[in-house]
Each structure stands twice: as structure tokens, then as C-alpha cells.
Amino acid sequence: HFMNLGLIEQLESGAMYMLQIQNFIGRSSTEGDRKREYRQKINQEKLKGQVSGHLSDIRPPEIEIELELEKEIYINSENPKNKPVDNVDNVDKSKKEEFVNSTDYIKLLKSNNLSEENIKKILSPDIYKRGVDYLKEKIDMTLVKGDLNANIGYLLGALKNDWKVQSKKQEKSNITKTRFHNFKSATYTEEQLRKAAGLPARKAR
DSSP: OHHHHTSEEEOTTSOEEETTHHHHSSOOOHHHHHHHHHHHHHHHHHHHTOOOSOOOSSSOHHHHHHHHHHHHHHHHHHOGGGSOOSOHHHHHHHHHHHHHHHHHHHHHHHHTTOOHHHHHHHOOHHHHHHOHHHHHHHHHHHHTTSOTTTTHHHHHHHHHHTOOOOOHHHHHHHHHHHSOSSOOOOOOOHHHHHHHHTOOOOOOO
């Protein structure tokens, strides 16, 4: 097979002779030369004490620097916080207000014994926009149902869909709508109930 490729030649004596052997022994590829030079450069820089971190043997440092810059530019373009701002004082003031507001929200939620996980579910930019009073209203509405952690789904629904607290009149009208039309509740006296339960009649005082 090697003879067909022209890599080996068979002499008349039967000995095999490898053609262009000098091209295959002791030579390295250009990639190998590049890596060797690069490692040597790293060692020299280490001696000077100017290298920090790990330098890659896979790519030349110029390509890595370009890739890092491209990533940074992409991240900065996607992140509106990194956009230039006209007035630095306004930014500082808004950040302070945001921090104060977030601590108010967290205090409110922790005072109602909400777990850290549920606090993270609740806090969002939308909640911050609506205000602490809005959150308090929805918490009070949920507390009627019971424990906040047990009713976290209800609270999240109330916050997301802006559910309103119904007045007693509205609740009664909703209840009457759900009643059966042909159902009559039975009224029993205490004596009848005791007798049905097999208890002795109550003595008069």
C-alpha cells in the first residue's frame, strides 16, 4: 500500500527503502513550531513576573483577546445598565431609592414569615413599580385564605392579575349564585341531634 503511494521503494535485494525520510524524521509542523515559540515566550514572561492567569496553547493570544472583546461588547450592548448616563447624580439617587425600596419590600415579606424562595418569586420590577402598599394589599387579601407560604400561588396570581378584594355584599351575591335551586337545608333541634347520635337528653337547669 505504501508502495502505491510512493512512500516506500523496494530494492532488488528485497530491502525496503523509505523515500524522503529526511522529510519525516526530526521535523515538526508549523503549528508545533508556533506552540513551541509561544511556550518559550510564556516562560520568558513568567521570569519577568508579568504574566497573570493561564494563557492558551490552542489559540494565539491575539485571537483570544479579540474574542474576549467581542463577548464584552455583546454583553454591554445587551445590558442597559452599562449604557452611558447623562447625569451621574440621578443614577446614584435612583439606586439609593431602589435599595431602600427593596429593603422595605423584604422587611414586609419577612414580617409575614415568607420563605427566601417565595420572596424571590414575588420580588420583580413590576412589583417595585406598583409599590409597597400594593404588595401589602395583596398580602392581606391572601392572609384571609391562611398561611402565605401555603398560599403562595394565590398571592402570585393576585399580584400578577391585580385581583381586587371583594366586599361582603359582592361575596354574598356570588354565594347565592352558586346555590342549588331545589335544595332545602334541614333544620334539626339539639334534642333530635343528640338522639340521632345516641346521646342522653340534656337535663334542664
